[in-house]
Amino acid sequence: MDYAVFDADYLARLRHRDQETEMHFTAYFSNAIGLKLRNRVRARHLIDEIRQDTFARVLKYLQSGRTIQYPERFGAFVQAVCTNVMLETMRRESMHPQAGEEPSDPPDHRVSFDVDIVTEERKQAVREVLADMTKKESTLLRLVYLEEVDRAEICKRFKVDHDYLRVLIHRAKAKFRETVRKKDFDDRLQ
Amino acid sequence: MTGYNERTSWEENLADGGLWRMNHSEAVTSGAVERYLLGQLSAAESEEFESHYFDCLECTRELRVAAIFEDNIRAVVLDERRSPKPSIWGWLWQRPWSVVPAVAGSAFAAVSIYQGLVVIPGLRGELHDAVTPQAVASYALAPISHGDARVLEVPKGGRFYSIYMDPTWTGSFAAYVFSMQDKAGSIKVSVHVPAPPPGKPLQILMARPVLPSGRYTATISNAAEAGKPEAELARYTLVLKLE
Numbered sequence: 001m002d003y004a005v006f007d008a009d010y011l012a013r014l015r016h017r018d019q020e021t022e023m024h025f026t027a028y029f030s031n032a033i034g035l036k037l038r039n040r041v042r043a044r045h046l047i048d049e050i051r052q053d054t055f056a057r058v059l060k061y062l063q064s065g066r067t068i069q070y071p072e073r074f075g076a077f078v079q080a081v082c083t084n085v086m087l088e089t090m091r092r093e094s095m096h097p098q099a100g101e102e103p104s105d106p107p108d109h110r111v112s113f114d115v116d117i118v119t120e121e122r123k124q125a126v127r128e129v130l131a132d133m134t135k136k137e138s139t140l141l142r143l144v145y146l147e148e149v150d151r152a153e154i155c156k157r158f159k160v161d162h163d164y165l166r167v168l169i170h171r172a173k174a175k176f177r178e179t180v181r182k183k184d185f186d187d188r189l190q
Numbered sequence: 191m192t193g194y195n196e197r198t199s200w201e202e203n204l205a206d207g208g209l210w211r212m213n214h215s216e217a218v219t220s221g222a223v224e225r226y227l228l229g230q231l232s233a234a235e236s237e238e239f240e241s242h243y244f245d246c247l248e249c250t251r252e253l254r255v256a257a258i259f260e261d262n263i264r265a266v267v268l269d270e271r272r273s274p275k276p277s278i279w280g281w282l283w284q285r286p287w288s289v290v291p292a293v294a295g296s297a298f299a300a301v302s303i304y305q306g307l308v309v310i311p312g313l314r315g316e317l318h319d320a321v322t323p324q325a326v327a328s329y330a331l332a333p334i335s336h337g338d339a340r341v342l343e344v345p346k347g348g349r350f351y352s353i354y355m356d357p358t359w360t361g362s363f364a365a366y367v368f369s370m371q372d373k374a375g376s377i378k379v380s381v382h383v384p385a386p387p388p389g390k391p392l393q394i395l396m397a398r399p400v401l402p403s404g405r406y407t408a409t410i411s412n413a414a415e416a417g418k419p420e421a422e423l424a425r426y427t428l429v430l431k432l433e
Contacts, residue, residue, distance in 0.1 A: 006245065032244050035253050039229070075244030083237070122262040123269070130266070144228075145264045151228065166224040169256070173224075176259045 006074035015062045026055060032075070033082050041086065050089050054082040125179040129172055137168060144169070212242040214249065223252045227260060326395070328352040331408060331426040339405065339427040346433045349398050354391040355410060359423035365413035367420065368394050370406045378406070382413060403432045 013021040033051045041047050058081055062068075068077055130138040136158065143154045144165060155161060212222065222239045225231050231239060243249035329342045331353055344351045363385055370379040378401055386392050392410065406428050414420040 005247075029244070031254065032250055035243075035250070035257055036240055038257060039227075073241075073245060075246070076241035079240045079244040083240075117258055117261050118265045119262075122258065123266050126259065126262045126266045130263075141263065142267050142270075145260060145267055162228070162230055163221075165228060166221045166230070169224045169228065170221060172263075173252075173256050173259050177255050 006071055008071045011062060011068060011071050011074060014059065015065075017063070022059075025059075029055070029075075029078050032079070036079065036082060037086065041090070046089060046093065050082065050085050053085045053089070054078065057081050057085065121183065122180065125176055125183065128179050129175045132175065133172070140165070141168060141172060212238045214242070214246055217242055217246070217249055223249065223256050226253070227256050326350050326352050328354060329428075330391070331355045331428060333358055333424050334427055339429050341429045341431060343431045343433060344398060350395055351398065352393055352395050353408070353428075354393040355408075355424065355426065356391050357386075359410070361412070361423075362388075363412040363418065364415060366392060366423070367411045367413050368392070368408065369411070370401065370408050373405050398432060401430055403430050405429050 010021060014025060030051060033054060034047065037047045037050060041050065058078055061081075068074060130141065133141070140154065140158055140160070143149050144151060151162075151165070155165065212220075217223070217239060222231070222235075222242075226236060226239050239249075243253055325348075327344060327348055329340065329351065331340055342351065342353070365385055366383045368379070368381050368383050369377055371377050379396075381394065383392060383394065408426040408428060409422050410424040411420050411422050412418060
């Protein structure tokens, strides 16, 4: 799954239900949709539902013979379909709560939207990245990822602006990728 | 391009690429990946970026790495909160047995260091001082009946001084016991001394640190032997002044 350059031929193969293309389509957009929904939808089953519904609608649209004027923007089309499905799903969930069931807090599946996204090796790489930082930087980064701490308040307390946070995370991410690469255990980050 | 109002569904509008899109260069220069994850983009900007990265393999990869990093650092922070790193004292408190070898090792090391740096050099110095020829002040004691207390002024730097007593008592014995008591009557020194040659005084060599300055009573008794129980033979009063 190395290409994301969509064209008319790709869409034609999807329209004709080419199995390999369909596999690429679902794999590539599963990842993209997961990244989109991870901070918006908490319930894992709703993420799966939105993902499946998006795939179904896109394929149905193509297989009905309708066209996409700019095939190279197929990803944006899928994204827009996904947004609509997401909004519809969330609206339906809020208007029709499950009858007869006790309301409960939805489980937080963001840490595992991908089954094995959190691993001991990756956590160790994160610890190494944090250990390489200054005390201020590592404290900041830890606070940023504590949900109950307001990021504006963090910036105020540490006398930094949002750009500082962005650059800090950018550097940490690059260092994380480099650490993982050196350890050679995670080719999915390459 | 056909206008939006003539379309029958939103899908067809999207299919015409009707949305303005962020390009890759804009995404990189604006730090869109990090801003997106930090929630620093407006709803419209988020939508633009999403429309871009769904088509951009590079941005999707960057976003994925950032998301993986975010989820793992969050897990690390949660781990730290669940089991905060204990202080060394807390750690020892939870594992008291672990302190035994550490303390033993530390004590051994401390003793070794103390011996190496203090005791052994000190002993060497004392040994050196002891074997170096030196003058020793000598003081003769006279029995109490002979007058007031004898003042022994030990000069500064004198590590030893000698006390000698002429045998004024009757009888001869194989050995004697020399004792010194302080004003409170507490015995501070008690030594077993062989009898000196006939006509020679009984001599005691004292090390300076043994007794502090003060008033003392010295006594000579015979060491008990068969048929001769211990008995006081002479008593002296002295004032020791260590200069």
